[in-house]
Amino acid sequence: xxxxxxxxxxxxxxxxxxxxxxxxxxxxxxxxxxxxxxxxxxxxxxxxxxxxxxxxxxxxxxxxxxxxxxxxxxxxxxxxxxxxxxxxxxxxxxxxxxxxxxxxxxxxxxxxxxxxxxxxxxxxxxxxxxxxxxxxxxxxxxxxxxxxxxxxxxxxxxxxxxxxxxxxxxxxxxxxxxxxxxxxxxxxxxxxxxxxxxxxxxxxxxxxxxxxxxxxxxxxxxxxxxxxxxxxxxxxxxxxxxxxxxxxxxxxxxxxxxxxxxxxxxxxxxxxxxxxxxxxxxxxxxxxxxxxxxxxxxxxxxxxxxxxxxxxxxxxxxxxxxxx
Amino acid sequence: xxxxxxxxxxxxxxxxxxxxxxxxxxxxxxxxxxxxxxxxxxxxxxxxxxxxxxxxxxxxxxxxxxxxxxxxxxxxxxxxxxxxxxxxxxxxxxxxxxxxxxxxxxxxxxxxxxxxxxxxxxxxxxxxxxxxxxxxxxxxxxxxxxxxxxxxxxxxxxxxxxxxxxxxxxxxxxxxxxxxxxxxxxxxxxxxxxxxxxxxxxxxxxxxxxxxxxxxxxxxxxxxxxxxxxxxxxxxxxxxxxxxxxxxxxxxxxxxxxxxxxxxxxxxxxxxxxxxxxxxxxxxxxxxxxxxxxxxxxxxxxxxxxxxxxxxxxxxxxxxxxxxxxxxxxxxxxxxxx
Numbered sequence: 149x150x151x152x153x154x155x156x157x158x159x160x161x162x163x164x165x166x167x168x169x170x171x172x173x174x175x176x177x178x179x180x181x182x183x184x185x186x187x188x189x190x191x192x193x194x195x196x197x198x199x200x201x202x203x204x205x206x207x208x209x210x211x212x213x214x215x216x217x218x219x220x221x222x223x224x225x226x227x228x229x230x231x232x233x234x235x236x237x238x239x240x241x242x243x244x245x246x247x248x249x250x251x252x253x254x255x256x257x258x259x260x261x262x263x264x265x266x267x268x269x270x271x272x273x274x275x276x277x278x279x280x281x282x283x284x285x286x287x288x289x290x291x292x293x294x295x296x297x298x299x300x301x302x303x304x305x306x307x308x309x310x311x312x313x314x315x316x317x318x319x320x321x322x323x324x325x326x327x328x329x330x331x332x333x334x335x336x337x338x339x340x341x342x343x344x345x346x347x348x349x350x351x352x353x354x355x356x357x358x359x360x361x362x363x364x365x366x367x368x369x370x371x372x373x374x375x376x377x378x379x380x381x382x383x384x385x386x387x388x389x390x391x392x393x394x395x396x397x398x399x400x401x402x403x404x405x406x407x408x409x410x411x412x413x414x415x416x417x418x419x420x421x422x423x424x425x426x427x428x429x430x431x432x433x434x435x436x437x438x439x440x441x442x443x444x445x446x447x448x449x450x451x452x453x454x455x456x457x458x459x460x461x462x463x464x465x466x467x468x469x470x471x472x
Numbered sequence: 473x474x475x476x477x478x479x480x481x482x483x484x485x486x487x488x489x490x491x492x493x494x495x496x497x498x499x500x501x502x503x504x505x506x507x508x509x510x511x512x513x514x515x516x517x518x519x520x521x522x523x524x525x526x527x528x529x530x531x532x533x534x535x536x537x538x539x540x541x542x543x544x545x546x547x548x549x550x551x552x553x554x555x556x557x558x559x560x561x562x563x564x565x566x567x568x569x570x571x572x573x574x575x576x577x578x579x580x581x582x583x584x585x586x587x588x589x590x591x592x593x594x595x596x597x598x599x600x601x602x603x604x605x606x607x608x609x610x611x612x613x614x615x616x617x618x619x620x621x622x623x624x625x626x627x628x629x630x631x632x633x634x635x636x637x638x639x640x641x642x643x644x645x646x647x648x649x650x651x652x653x654x655x656x657x658x659x660x661x662x663x664x665x666x667x668x669x670x671x672x673x674x675x676x677x678x679x680x681x682x683x684x685x686x687x688x689x690x691x692x693x694x695x696x697x698x699x700x701x702x703x704x705x706x707x708x709x710x711x712x713x714x715x716x717x718x719x720x721x722x723x724x725x726x727x728x729x730x731x732x733x734x735x736x737x738x739x740x741x742x743x744x745x746x747x748x749x750x751x752x753x754x755x756x757x758x759x760x761x762x763x764x765x766x767x768x769x770x771x772x773x774x775x776x777x778x779x780x781x782x783x784x785x786x787x788x789x790x791x792x793x794x795x796x797x798x799x800x801x802x803x804x805x806x807x808x809x810x
Contacts, residue, residue, distance in 0.1 A: 263782060264790050267721065315790045316782035317719045319680045350679055351648045381646050383594070439783050444645030446587035 149250075149303065149418050151202035156182045157296040158198065159189040166191075197245035201254070204237030208416055227413070231258045234416070249277055249300035253307060253417050260414050263315030270308045277301060284331055293332040302328065303418050306337040310415070313342050314439065321346040322355075335363070338419055341370035342436070348374035349440040351381050368424065369399040369433035377440060380447050392451050396460040402430040403461035406448055409438065474667055475632060475756040477532035480625065482512055484525050487615055487622050492520055527568035534560040534577060535755035543751065554581065570607075572600045572629040573755065576636065580754045586644050593637040604630035628665070631657060632756050635666035639752060642675055642777060650675035651684070658691070667757060670708035670771070677712035677778055680719055685712055706762075707733060707771030715778040718791050730798055737768040744768075745801035747792055749776050 160179045164170045170178065182189050190196050211230040215223055235258050241251040256269045284292055284301055292298045309324035325343035329335055340363055347356040356378060360371060372395035379388035396403035412435035422428035434441075441447055451457045489508050493501040511519060516529075534557040545553055558581065564574040576593070583589040607626040615622035638653035654672035658664055669688055676685035689709055705713075710733045717726035734740040743765065750773040760766035772779075780789030788796065 262784055262790060262793065264794055271721075314783040317721065320720060381648070383646055383649055439781065443777075443781060446585055446644060449585065450587060 149205065150421075151198075151205050151250075152183075152186070154296055154299060155186050155195070155198055155202050159186055159195060161296065162191065162195065163189055193245040194248065197241040197248040197251060200237065200241035200244065201248065201250045204234055204241065204251075204254070205416065207237065208234050212413065231260065234258045247277075247280060249273070249304055250417060253300070253304050257307065257414060257417055263311050267308070267311045267315055267317070270304065270311055274304060274308060277304065286331055291332050291334050293334050293336050302332055302337055305331075306339055306342075306418055307415075309339055309342050310436075313346055313436075316439065318346040318349050322350070329362075338370075341368060341419075341433070344370050344374040345437050345440055348378040348381070349443065351378060353378060353382065367398065369395065369402060369429045370436070372399060372402070373433055373437050376451075377437070377444060377447060380450065381444060385450075388450075389454060392454070393456060393460075396457050398425060399430040399433070400425060401427040401464045402434065403451070403457050404464035405430050405434040406441070407452060407461050408465075409434065411435075474753075474759045475628065475665070476759040477528075477535045477755055480628065481525075481529050481532045483621065484528060484625060485512060485516070485519050485521055487618055487625070488520050488522065488525060490618065491615060523567040524571070527564040527571040527574065530560045530564040530567070531571065531573045531577070531755070534558075534564070534574075535753075538577070539753045539755055539758060557581075570603050572603065572633055576629075576633055577754050586640055590637065590640040590644050590646075593633060593640060597634060597637055600633045601630050604628075624665075627661070631661055631666045635668045635671065635756070638668050638671045639757075639774075642671055642678070647675040647678045651679075654688075670706060670757075670774070673708045673712040674775060674777060677715040677719075680716065682716055685709075685716065705732065705736075707737060707768045708774065710736075711771055711775040711778065714795070715775070715791055718794065726794075727798060730795065733768065736763055738765045740765075740768055741799040741801050743772055745796050745799040747772055747776070747779055747788075747796065749773050 156179060159182045160175065163182070164175055164178055167178075187199060190199055208230060211226070211233075215226050215230070218226055235255055238251040238255045238258070241248050242255075245251075252273055253270070256266055256273065259266070281301075284298060285295075286292045287295050292302060305324060305328045309321050309328060312318075312321035312324055322343055325339040325346065328337065328339040329343070332339075340359060344356060344359055347359060356374060372391060376388055376391035376395055379385070379391050410431060412431060419432060420428070422432060452461075486508060490501075490505065493504055495501070521529075537553050537557040537560070542550065542553055558578070561574040561578050564571045565578075568574075575596075579592050580589060583592055604627050608623040611622040611626040612619040634653055634657050638650050638657070641647075641650040641653060651672055654668045654675070657666065657668045672688055673685060676682075676688060689705070710729055713729040714726050714733070717723070717729060730744070733744065737743070748769060750769070752774075758766075758770060760770060776792075779792035779795065780787075782790035784790050784793055786793060
């Protein structure tokens, strides 16, 4: 989540409403001024709270960089401390605006609890927001993401979908993703990624194809992995082999990561951004797919019998070694 | 009813014994039949039998070692037990090269990954089916008045083969395939002697296919061998319903289905809290009494695929943790018993 960019948009929109009609050039000028010093433009408790959320996220981001070099025990202590601090930061935001959706969402996520418990809290939050603000209004553009004030709710919906997935509730995950895609077809939150994994797990080949077509077969690490898993599950090993090699060839480090699962911390509040085809993309996809990879116990062992797959994993490993 | 190899051995010899009797002397035949049970107990080997019958008897002995003695054997007894069982299975195959139970059980010991055993079962299923259907037709012809029973027994090795394949498909994460196999078996044997519908119920829950599960549940009391009656849903069906309600986050409904389990099975709370994972029977699903504590232990063990799913920190699986919490049995109490 790019909180500072969103804050600038929000503050600029609110200020321009106050100022009356601005030309596009005028608005651009206003945005430039806001981005130089956003806090000067905070006029109400909602934006004051959102400003705090932005600061809290920047702090947690910095602290995660610090955590990287710690040993296991020190890491766990530091991580707990940082998450507790995030909760305190969110509470400060909520003391300004108790309805701040991002702060409430982050509070639930920072507790890092069982997906069943977390889902209960997220669904409650979803319901309260719906009661308070009414149903999500999709602007004329047809995409709720275009309304910057709707984004917190979309993030909440995406977190619900991922939490359903993590709690092995695949139909619920799928329907949450579909509704998110309906409301925000640009899908900047990547509901389609969670959705593809759920469809693979449910062995819904038609559903997975339709999703792929809907996004113009653009391809991504999740879709490649989903297809490979699905074909393996349906016992079509030739197709599974082509799909897993697609994943290994197009997603940097993908083969290596499947063989060497790598820890990824909880998303706060949404999936970190990544460059298409990058190692980060593969890392996130393999991490998210973990519950359904484990559910297909011999999938990785099967892939590891394919010489070209092993070569790909090994090649990445050697390259990474050389790079250190 | 799962398959009890001792009983099947008894039936096989009984069929052959009855065939040797003189149909023109009904009183003599009746007298002889009344002595069969005693003769089977006292001097089984002296009864008339084919090589196939002898081979099956060895399979029954190997099953006793692997499925019923091994789980309770001391560490040093394990290897001799396995060696003995292996010898019995080799002998069975020497007597009857088409003793599919022996082939399958040997493969189970040799192919250690789920995938390799599944692959083996899948690759050979058509030939085993063909062979068993041929034997069924031959048995029907040979045993005249007892054609149905003889044909049924001749088909059983394939029922066991394919139901094992279905169970392995489930563990391998191939749920559509599990259901396809179950459909085929239910068509071949509507009495479902191998209880493949239990495996299918878990697969429907994995696919979160409520309609499919209810179709299976409705079809199940048509002509089933185990006459548990519609009011006594089995533990597999109930576990599948618990999982489905939980997955759609209808926790009240999930609790109601759990309550049905605790009402129908003795000591259910402990079993649901412990969630022991047992090795599968190698001959077939272990033979246990319907609605016994042991049956629930088996069903919960097979439902591991549902219980241990999802991302959770304690390694129990999200449904597993929830179910254990519902039982109210403290975790340390179940650990002591385990």
